Amino acid sequence: MSRKVALVGIGKIARDQHIPSIAADDAWELAATVSRNASVDGVEHFSTIDELLTKRPDIDVVSLSIPPQPRFDYARKALEAGCHVILEKPPGQTLAESYALERMAGQTGVSLFATWHSRYADGVPAAKAFLAKRSIKRFQIIWKEDVRRWHPGQEWIWQPGGLGVFDPGINALSIMTEILPWQVHLTDAVLEFPENRDTPIAADLNFTNPDGAPMNAVFDWRHEGLQTWEIEVETNDGTLKLSAGGAQVAIDGQMVVDGSNHEYANLYRRMTKLIASSQSDFDMAPMIHVCDAYALGKREVVAPFSY
Numbered sequence: 001m002s003r004k005v006a007l008v009g010i011g012k013i014a015r016d017q018h019i020p021s022i023a024a025d026d027a028w029e030l031a032a033t034v035s036r037n038a039s040v041d042g043v044e045h046f047s048t049i050d051e052l053l054t055k056r057p058d059i060d061v062v063s064l065s066i067p068p069q070p071r072f073d074y075a076r077k078a079l080e081a082g083c084h085v086i087l088e089k090p091p092g093q094t095l096a097e098s099y100a101l102e103r104m105a106g107q108t109g110v111s112l113f114a115t116w117h118s119r120y121a122d123g124v125p126a127a128k129a130f131l132a133k134r135s136i137k138r139f140q141i142i143w144k145e146d147v148r149r150w151h152p153g154q155e156w157i158w159q160p161g162g163l164g165v166f167d168p169g170i171n172a173l174s175i176m177t178e179i180l181p182w183q184v185h186l187t188d189a190v191l192e193f194p195e196n197r198d199t200p201i202a203a204d205l206n207f208t209n210p211d212g213a214p215m216n217a218v219f220d221w222r223h224e225g226l227q228t229w230e231i232e233v234e235t236n237d238g239t240l241k242l243s244a245g246g247a248q249v250a251i252d253g254q255m256v257v258d259g260s261n262h263e264y265a266n267l268y269r270r271m272t273k274l275i276a277s278s279q280s281d282f283d284m285a286p287m288i289h290v291c292d293a294y295a296l297g298k299r300e301v302v303a304p305f306s307y
């Protein structure tokens, strides 16, 4: 029997990924949606989460694909109603509110899944296995994309809590924190804020590591050429390149994984297992690096941005 899920926030990622992934998985049924201005044909629709929780007690999984700013209240209500909850990345606007959700899930005994979809890209397990046995000489993230192409008209990304260029950049950090055999921390950063915006359009981050190797991440939302989501790692025994956001892996120029996009299908499979084993999956490591960059980063004001 399939498990009923309510999807909250019928916007870009809901339509691009959540709805097709749920439809393709026999273990799941899209039983309801909650959205203020949108609905899905043939699926019962509610305008508020309160209405959903009151009228559909048979639904015990809520998947939140709304932006981070309103997410806490939605998640809190779903957890208090005894529902298992799937959080889009990032898990919240702040560390404290995200950890509060983790505590609530623990108290009610439901599964909370703070998803990092990029960790489920096809090349990530091979990259992790490769790095586990090597020492690192250089680690470089290049995450450069055109915000006008990927986030047209999304004002929330420019508002406090919206993360700006860290919205895609945190995907790279989620891969970094998954594939490295040890933990790192930020040593310095430069964040570029458009003079008319509250979140950065570009960031340059440096990290420390036990191997003493240079580790750098460059995120830029002003990139109009070839869209680039790459991590290159030079080791004592070969150079690893993760590209296409983690779907592809090459070692010394030789392609060893040429994957496609199964990230969200994998997320729903993972949630099925979490519920079956009464577990949660809640790792704040990528968000901690972003918060550290906000705390430690030097701020530069750059040209205003408009769509």
Ligand code: NAP
Binding pocket: 008, 009, 010, 011, 012, 013, 014, 034, 035, 036, 037, 038, 065, 066, 067, 068, 069, 070, 088, 089, 090, 117, 154, 156, 167
């Ligand atoms: P979006 O399309 O701008 O927003 C999703 C929906 O959330 C909106 O259509 C809106 O639906 C609802 N919403 C917006 N603001 C709200 C508010 N203040 N209160 C309640 N509901 C609100 O955003 P998205 O691109 O799908 O991103 C949503 C989340 O998914 C973000 O955390 C993002 O980082 C993550 N994500 C996005 C992508 C991507 O490619 N876009 C990829 C991976 C992850 P109604 O107006 O109908 O309520």
